[in-house]
Amino acid sequence: MIVVLKPNVKPEQIEHLKDWIHSLNIDTHVSVGENHTIIGLVGDTSAVDIDLINALDIVETVKRIQEPFKKANRKFHEEDAVIDINGVKIGGGNFQIIAGPCSVESEEQICSIAQSVKASGAGLLRGGAFKPRTSPYAFQGLHATGIDLLLEAKEQTGLPIVSEIMSMEHLPLFEHVDVLQVGARNMQNFEMLKELGKINKPILLKRGLANTIDELLMSAEYIMASGNENVILCERGIRTFETRTRNTLDLSAIPVLKKLTHLPVVIDPSHAGGHAYLVKPMALAATAAGADGLMIEVHNNPEKALCDGPQSLTPAAFAEVADLVFKIRPYACTYNEKI
Ligand code: PEP
């Protein structure tokens, strides 16, 4: 971090600032120019409040040289992280498709979808039991029953399961859920992120509707700083002025994240586009761009789905997309070398 001081700052003011910085266990390197004095902060500045320094009377500007995230930073972990989900690996060249309905609706529904997506090559089954709906009158999920049905589908197919947790009070229900999903709306629920950092289960962290890539990485950092480094990032579309699509899929998030972090990156073309016809082109583009995985909503009867039917693929349409994805996957961009 570099702190540029205003002209004519008195030596005792500089000493005072240096003393304060040293009290944070950070060294300083002072360079006195004709007009400005510059203080370089040497050491781990991730805990330094840049706004606080910026607000000081004697400070003209402050610039971070190093990103404020450490655990999630590729600079400190050159090798891609490989997240092992009870034997199913993602990251570091391991590619997975997570498929399943938006919400678990019945045993017949989840088990038949699980069988068909498995047959098409999905490595994990998704299904919401607790649904973050915009309207309190919309279907909220089957809650504990939904988890039980997911576990039944897991038992029948052997597919590990991914499901969204919306409150830490529900954690005991998720004991046998393999991956806990933090939905877009909870990406900055910092207390929840801290708690999820204390458990030893992979976390699929979705990017918030209106959050930057840096904010996504800081949220990953929350989980990792509390002790859980098994984080998978998911880009699921962000809000823009465009209304033809539910959100705008930020495909460039793939190379940007790959440059900044070693964590696996999954793309969710279903929530990004909001329409089934957009899933195939976006899934293929994301695969070509080097995503480590895809999350795709599949329903055996999209017209009757209790949630997100318009963006859900039928099992047959999913089979076609998965087949194409696996065909182009060998030609996908890789990011092993320094970007
Ligand atoms: C979901 O995956 O079911 C979901 C609600 O996604 P998001 O949090 O990205 O809206």
Ligand code: MN
């Ligand atoms: Mn959904």
